[in-house]
Amino acid sequence: MVLSEVVNFHTQNATLMRVVAYVRSVFELYNSVNMVYSQSSKIESFSTYSQIALINIVYLILNWIQSAMKYSKITTNWRRFSLLSFSALFLTGTGLAQFTGIETEVHATSAYGTTYHIYATFADPTDECIALYSIGTAEEGSVDLSLDVTTSFYQHPAGSNLGSGISGFFITLVPELAYDSWLTIGSETSDDGPVSSIGMSDAFASFSTGGGFVLNGETGGSWYVTPASNPSALAGDDGRVLLAQLTAADDAEGNAGHVVCDWNLQWRDVSGVSSNVIGLLVDTSDSPVDIAGCMDVSACNYDAAATTDDGSCATLDACGVCGGEGIAAGTCDCEGSLPDAGYDCDGVCLSDSDGDAIW
Incomplete structure (x- = not known):
């Protein structure tokens, strides 16, 4: 069965229609691989095998969606062959990536x-x-x-x-x-x-x-x-x-x-x-192996064992907490104390209309 027959056979299946874009990306990968191997002496066997492998990919895509990838075992000969073909498709030749x-x-x-x-x-x-x-x-x-x-x-x-x-x-x-x-x-x-x-x-x-x-x-x-x-x-x-x-x-x-x-x-x-x-x-x-950590000796979380700096170095805040945020907004000290009503943390009246320093 040629690839076009497989696709035509499944066009009535709504599942396949939802993965057409993915299948096309697989086709593109196949075409790239086939182009590379066209210069080799094994082009005939590669082309035949890759078409079979690609047909199996279409079959596997349907099964992945229908079973949500819940393969416990591959028990039938057809599924076993599909998995073998899928694994072998990884070996696509000598490329340019380094x-x-x-x-x-x-x-x-x-x-x-x-x-x-x-x-x-x-x-x-x-x-x-x-x-x-x-x-x-x-x-x-x-x-x-x-x-x-x-x-x-x-x-x-x-x-x-x-x-x-x-x-x-x-x-x-x-x-x-x-x-x-x-x-x-x-x-x-x-x-x-x-x-x-x-x-x-x-x-x-x-x-x-x-x-x-x-x-x-x-x-x-x-x-x-x-x-x-x-x-x-x-x-x-x-x-x-x-x-x-x-x-x-x-x-x-x-x-x-x-x-x-x-x-x-x-x-x-x-x-x-x-x-x-x-x-x-x-x-x-x-x-x-690299040990990630803070390598700045002046930091409060300096790690003497670190061999690579992971950007985690921190300083002590106003409350003495390493990497802390200091005194919280609206509070007067590290314990979170609040100012008296009408006054700021320094005891200054916030609304002194008559100038007597009393709210």
Whole structure:
């Protein structure tokens, strides 16, 4: 069945009509990929396979909307083939985007452990991170993806496996939610763009209870963004895209827990040409990490352990509070005392019509 037949078959389905714009963006990505591969010796097999993969993408889009991405398992042969094709579509060739590496930093330390941020770094602010993925053992070019921790990951009961699933407003009500462990592509809360996943039900079952996971089954898995749908997936001026926030609990002796990753990443440049890299290794126990904090020795919150300034430096206010706002408007002192009626805080009459200094 050719692609046009698939589209025509589904035009009566209202669901497809709502995702035409997304399908068109996939077509554009396919055309970019096909153009790159047209110079290779494998053009015939690539073209055939990519058309099949693209048909499967259309099928998956319908299922994502109808099931709200609630894949517990992919049980039928057709769905299994769809997932394999989807994972393989990540491997789109050698593009122009310039991925420069992986960075880790200590984002925070707390009673819940050490919170690490892991970033992909790029040379151009318009480079876009698309996916972290594995390819199943039933697919050519099988590659695993793993995440491990020397202790356990802190997982808040109200947290989410993906950063885009956490409400920024809720964090203000439940501060400890800020240390929850999650995966992402740029997004830190639901206020940012959406991040999706596929083929990760078993992995998330382990992750949500504090454990690591390995994606090495027959079918692949991924967390990803739809191209051009999430501004947080762009490298931006600092050249970084956040891939995960991971809080590792301290061990029994109070030493920091550490995170170990073996990831595969796909990204694309501003023209839509995609690239990928496999085997990105991260081990926070032997990799230099940045400790974010205030590095100004004159600040009241100076952090001697900080290796990178996070802009949090503060001064003491009039009440001796670090970073405080001082005496509140309308009050006379740090305790919030109010002036007597008709007088200011210095005892001066505010309305002395006869000049006797009495209100």
